[in-house]
Amino acid sequence: MRIIGTGSALPKKVVENADLERFLDTSDEWIVTRTGIRSRHVISDERLEDLGRDAAQKALADAGLAPGDIDLFICSNVVNEYMTPGLGCIIAAAVGLQCPSMDINCACPGFIYALDIADSYFRAGKVRNVLVVCAEEPTRMTSWQDRATCVLFGDGAGAAVLTEGEGVRSIRISARPDPEKIWQFRPLEPTPFVTKTEVGLPLQMNGREVFRFAVTASIEDIQAVLAKEGLTVGDVDYFLIHQANLRIVEGIRQRLGVPEEKFPCNIQDHGNSSSASCPILLDEYKRKGLFKKGDKLVFSAFGAGLLTAAALVEW
Numbered sequence: 001m002r003i004i005g006t007g008s009a010l011p012k013k014v015v016e017n018a019d020l021e022r023f024l025d026t027s028d029e030w031i032v033t034r035t036g037i038r039s040r041h042v043i044s045d046e047r048l049e050d051l052g053r054d055a056a057q058k059a060l061a062d063a064g065l066a067p068g069d070i071d072l073f074i075c076s077n078v079v080n081e082y083m084t085p086g087l088g089c090i091i092a093a094a095v096g097l098q099c100p101s102m103d104i105n106c107a108c109p110g111f112i113y114a115l116d117i118a119d120s121y122f123r124a125g126k127v128r129n130v131l132v133v134c135a136e137e138p139t140r141m142t143s144w145q146d147r148a149t150c151v152l153f154g155d156g157a158g159a160a161v162l163t164e165g166e167g168v169r170s171i172r173i174s175a176r177p178d179p180e181k182i183w184q185f186r187p188l189e190p191t192p193f194v195t196k197t198e199v200g201l202p203l204q205m206n207g208r209e210v211f212r213f214a215v216t217a218s219i220e221d222i223q224a225v226l227a228k229e230g231l232t233v234g235d236v237d238y239f240l241i242h243q244a245n246l247r248i249v250e251g252i253r254q255r256l257g258v259p260e261e262k263f264p265c266n267i268q269d270h271g272n273s274s275s276a277s278c279p280i281l282l283d284e285y286k287r288k289g290l291f292k293k294g295d296k297l298v299f300s301a302f303g304a305g306l307l308t309a310a311a312l313v314e315w
């Protein structure tokens, strides 16, 4: 398969680090030094499905396809206002899709997990065109009193249209199941029968361990997708790394020994938008005209689960 269209959509409210200083014991200097983030887009009066719809419509327009051309829709999402139906069905209705729709909750590597699922459908000859939308509002998961987590996140949606072809050359998805490093608990409706204690908790995270894991896992994944195709790091034109923390991206870049210009970043004004991060990054730099035909792009993402994934794409 190959990527023939991309799109993205962001909430209009921009929260600067200075806005956070007003109610949190933090500083612009701390946030920029430790994370690289200066501002982030945050959901206010929008609904996440509207961002997902906008990103999908832009990707379809970019691909020159109509909703009726899509044979499979995959929506990547961690949290949204609906328990059911899946966010994908809400977005599908808004876009006018008629094809099967499935939702995956694979946290930050969700875009690459979706690529892997789509790839299997293409290989099985079941589809001609697939739409992937990653729509995330992680700012609704953290406590805004917890300075170690809330400063990190931003909301948004990114989308890609895939069609038959040779562009996506190698994908690796993996898991090192360890739910205690990043998790959140949301109690269900009470019943007359439930006797266990269920307490809602905002996002809990062991930042240091996640940081270390992210750098190590990403390098392993990148080397694995390249090795599968007989390539080395030097053959890659651009690395599109999940925008979790600029220091994580820098750690990966330095260990791989790659110059800065091969690591496009947008975390500075986005923060971490979970699975939307990679497709938003792709869409923004594609629209800036960064990629030319034949360029080799490597995606790498890591997050809750712990899940990780990487993909090698020839543009």
Ligand code: COA
Binding pocket: 025, 026, 027, 030, 031, 034, 035, 108, 147, 148, 149, 151, 205, 206, 207, 208, 210, 211, 244, 245, 272, 302, 303, 304
């Ligand atoms: N402003 C000011 N101080 C802060 C702060 C903030 N927003 N957040 C934490 N601190 C403080 C801590 O309380 C701690 O203070 P102490 O030394 O008095 O206890 C100090 O800063 C250092 O905290 P530490 O957690 O060791 O900092 P760090 O350098 O590891 O950076 C993260 C913290 C969260 C930025 C970093 O660990 C990280 O980005 N981890 C990965 C998280 C991630 O990407 N998660 C999603 C993965 S998809």
